[in-house]
Amino acid sequence: MAGYDIDLVNGFANKLGVEVEFDRDSKDFNDTVFRAGKGDFDLAIGKLSTTYKRMSDTHPHEYMNFRQALLVNRKFVASLDKGISEDKLGKDILNSKMKVGIIGGSSWESYANQFMPSAQKVGYKDWPAVKKALFETNEIDAIYRDATEIKKIIYQEPNLSIKYVPILFNDVKDVISIFLPTDANVAMSDVLDFYLRDYGIKGDAEIMEELSEFYNPIN
Amino acid sequence: MNYLTFKKFSLRLRSVKNFLLIILPIALLIGYFFPSASSSLNTIGVSLIKLITFPAIPLVLSAVVISITSLFDFTGVNTSHNKFAKKLILSLIGFIFFSAALGLFLSLFIKPGILTPEGKLSIGKYMLDTTDIQVNIFKSETESLVSSNINFFQTLIPTNIISDAANSSTLRIITGSILTGLGLAAVPSEKAKPILSFLKSVNALSVKVLEELLVLSPVMLICLIAGAFSSISTEIIVALLNLALCVLVGSIAFLGISKVIFRKFTSTEERNILSSNPLDDVYLLAISTGSSMACYPTIVNTLKNIGRDPNEVEASASMSLLLARLGNIIYNVIVIIFAFNLYDVRITPLILIQALLMGIVTGIATAGLTGVAVLPSIGVALAFFSLPIPPILLLIVAIDPIIDLLRSSITGVSSMALSTVVCRRGVV
Numbered sequence: 104m105a106g107y108d109i110d111l112v113n114g115f116a117n118k119l120g121v122e123v124e125f126d127r128d129s130k131d132f133n134d135t136v137f138r139a140g141k142g143d144f145d146l147a148i149g150k151l152s153t154t155y156k157r158m159s160d161t162h163p164h165e166y167m168n169f170r171q172a173l174l175v176n177r178k179f180v181a182s183l184d185k186g187i188s189e190d191k192l193g194k195d196i197l198n199s200k201m202k203v204g205i206i207g208g209s210s211w212e213s214y215a216n217q218f219m220p221s222a223q224k225v226g227y228k229d230w231p232a233v234k235k236a237l238f239e240t241n242e243i244d245a246i247y248r249d250a251t252e253i254k255k256i257i258y259q260e261p262n263l264s265i266k267y268v269p270i271l272f273n274d275v276k277d278v279i280s281i282f283l284p285t286d287a288n289v290a291m292s293d294v295l296d297f298y299l300r301d302y303g304i305k306g307d308a309e310i311m312e313e314l315s316e317f318y319n320p321i322n
Numbered sequence: 323m324n325y326l327t328f329k330k331f332s333l334r335l336r337s338v339k340n341f342l343l344i345i346l347p348i349a350l351l352i353g354y355f356f357p358s359a360s361s362s363l364n365t366i367g368v369s370l371i372k373l374i375t376f377p378a379i380p381l382v383l384s385a386v387v388i389s390i391t392s393l394f395d396f397t398g399v400n401t402s403h404n405k406f407a408k409k410l411i412l413s414l415i416g417f418i419f420f421s422a423a424l425g426l427f428l429s430l431f432i433k434p435g436i437l438t439p440e441g442k443l444s445i446g447k448y449m450l451d452t453t454d455i456q457v458n459i460f461k462s463e464t465e466s467l468v469s470s471n472i473n474f475f476q477t478l479i480p481t482n483i484i485s486d487a488a489n490s491s492t493l494r495i496i497t498g499s500i501l502t503g504l505g506l507a508a509v510p511s512e513k514a515k516p517i518l519s520f521l522k523s524v525n526a527l528s529v530k531v532l533e534e535l536l537v538l539s540p541v542m543l544i545c546l547i548a549g550a551f552s553s554i555s556t557e558i559i560v561a562l563l564n565l566a567l568c569v570l571v572g573s574i575a576f577l578g579i580s581k582v583i584f585r586k587f588t589s590t591e592e593r594n595i596l597s598s599n600p601l602d603d604v605y606l607l608a609i610s611t612g613s614s615m616a617c618y619p620t621i622v623n624t625l626k627n628i629g630r631d632p633n634e635v636e637a638s639a640s641m642s643l644l645l646a647r648l649g650n651i652i653y654n655v656i657v658i659i660f661a662f663n664l665y666d667v668r669i670t671p672l673i674l675i676q677a678l679l680m681g682i683v684t685g686i687a688t689a690g691l692t693g694v695a696v697l698p699s700i701g702v703a704l705a706f707f708s709l710p711i712p713p714i715l716l717l718i719v720a721i722d723p724i725i726d727l728l729r730s731s732i733t734g735v736s737s738m739a740l741s742t743v744v745c746r747r748g749v750v
Contacts, residue, residue: 262439264713270457271457274459
């Protein structure tokens with residue numbers, strides 16, 4: 104396993120002088136947080152969005168925040184485009200009856216209900232299934248997640264930007280947190296905050312720049 | 323070297339042979355060996371273009387008023403005027419439909435927009451980040467929601483012909499000049515004569531100034547080609563090769579067709595008066611300046627020299643250069659088919675007819691606009707077919723410095739051909 108979260112949690116374990124044991128058996132993102140609350144493990148990490156629902160048995164420690172984003176079929180956008188300003192066009196898209204694909208059982212379902220009330224939301228079992236519905240089976244008009252995931256798709260396959268356009272929500276961010284159980288040792292919470300202070304809270308642009316090899320366009 | 327020697331040398335450079343053997347190699351060598359100078363060369367080239375367009379406003383104003391007055395005679399005194407007007411209008415319509423059909427034929431044959439995987443990758447990389455839509459969900463809406471289409475129609479309505487000319491509002495100058503010309507055609511000739519005489523002097527002066535400024539066209543051409551060579555992304559040019567090729571073939575085809583028309587509609591005696599083929603001169607002039615209006619003096623002087631009716635020549639040249647814009651019509655049709663291919667639109671006979679008509683309408687709507695300013699008109703056609711506008715505009719803007727020259731050349735040579743067809747012979 105590799106990635107920003109893995110490096111982060113390995114660094115934390117290193118500071119504490121303990122080994123990391125990864126548990127990847129949770130059904131979905133909600134289940135991961137739920138199991139942390141139950142005490143199945145010491146903390147939950149994995150680009151987990153912060154929602155009030157997830158705070159019933161856990162408390163969040165923010166370490167990243169990403170702009171929310173859609174990747175929309177340009178033909179769908181063109182069907183709404185009336186030569187109006189870009190900001191108004193973005194809002195028209197959000198208020199339209201588009202079919203938007205999301206990961207089922209994730210926080211994106213509640214975000215979609217909040218920001219796209221008229222859209223037809225379609226949940227899929229995981230992110231590859233969401234992408235397949237947009238690019239291969241053409242069942243949906245758009246997919247919804249954070250900017251790092253949306254931009255990654257077209258950075259890694261730039262030819263997709265001919266037919267699909269990212270829509271970035273500048274003022275709606277997905278706060279990513281590490282979740283600790285509410286009954287965890289209070290000192291653990293302070294130590295984690297102290298550790299995260301060194302890292303700082305990263306935005307999507309910083310993450311994409313830091314991990315440029317991962318995000319940069321293919322040659 | 324005095325001015326007259328320089329002028330003679332510059333005029334000699336305006337031939338296909340000298341363009342290929344002298345201007346093009348010099349420009350490419352400068353662009354290749356001095357890429358860091360591309361920005362300065364572009365600035366010099368664009369400044370020279372601005373200088374050449376200096377007499378454009380009085381030229382457009384006087385040419386359109388004189389043309390409209392020559393075309394229409396509402397007093398019923400001169401019926402030959404109305405006959406010429408009918409002939410010109412019918413010929414304009416014929417040329418417009420022919421050019422749109424040629425654009426359609428070329429694009430169906432060359433298939434712009436059908437890309438190789440490498441081409442798709444180049445275009446995709448070029449578009450990365452630049453066409454993203456940024457949304458502020460919680461920001462209050464303060465932007466004007468007035469449609470750009472309404473703004474376009476507002477730009478057509480003249481306010482005051484003097485202030486429109488002072489503000490360089492070309493579209494308003496054209497519509498204002500048409501109204502003024504119609505007014506002059508309706509008043510008795512003795513009352514219209516002093517104004518027409520003044521406008522003819524303004525026209526002659528503008529043409530003379532333009533002719534003298536065109537001496538600089540070889541320098542301008544070298545600067546523009548050298549600047550473009552080192553600054554335009556060759557990757558994008560390769561990816562959009564079919565689109566560029568379509569316009570290039572259209573430009574060369576129109577040169578050939580115009581030569582045939584010129585030969586067919588001129589007598590041997592008329593052609594013997596000329597030292598060179600005027601279509602070559604017009605073609606090179608448009609290519610080197612990117613302005614079809616720069617061809618006006620050459621078209622008018624050539625046809626006057628061979629004895630065509632001066633009033634008719636001025637009317638047909640200005641009307642075809644300013645209003646018909648065949649280069650833009652062909653180009654718009656080609657771009658529409660390019661967008662169809664890029665976005666997998668199923669092409670049916672009905673769709674083709676719609677593309678032809680939208681190409682004509684949006685091409686004519688560019689009257690008075692030059693350079694990259696003509697491109698947004700294509701957006702109207704793309705919106706009609708519900709095709710994405712920003713990516714197409716982004717791509718065509720990328721290669722427009724080259725395509726603009728080809729569009730101007732089509733408009734220039736077609737205007738010469740049309741004027742040859744409609745203007746009466748044997749008037750000295």
